[in-house]
Amino acid sequence: MPVGxxxxxxxxxxxxxxxxxxxxxxxxxxxxxxxxxxxxxxxxRLLQVATRVIESASRIRVAFASACPDAALFRTIATRLKAATT
Structure with missing residues (x-):
């Protein structure tokens, strides 16, 4: 690929x-x-989080550790981002 x-x-x-x-x-x-x-x-705090990602045919689930302090905030952000795209 050329430099440009x-x-x-x-x-x-x-x-x-x-x-x-x-x-x-x-x-x-x-x-x-x-x-x-x-x-x-x-x-x-939000992107470098150890989680377990569970994929199915219709959705992607993210499982946080029970000690994750920002899990509720992450859920709120995901909900707001999802609502903004629809």
Whole structure:
């Protein structure tokens, strides 16, 4: 792949990642402790979480550990993001 196309692809991926983080930040309830968090903090607290992913034909379930402190917040964010897309 030529260098110009590689740079363009990197730009597209970085833009998509930024947009995803921005949407997650917007979906966090204003009363939550992470409402004003930076992207790096959101990535550590919400995206780098050890979970078990269970796939079926009609849905994807995410199972958190019982000690996960942000499981309820993650559920709220997922619900808000799902409602925004339909």
């Amino acid at each position: 196309q590689c740079n363009q692809m990197r730009l597209i991926l970085h833009t998509a990642a930024y947009w995803l983080m921005w949407r997650i930040q917007q979906a966090i309830p204003k009363s939550a402790a992470l409402a004003k968090a930076e992207f790096a903090t959101l990535r550590l």
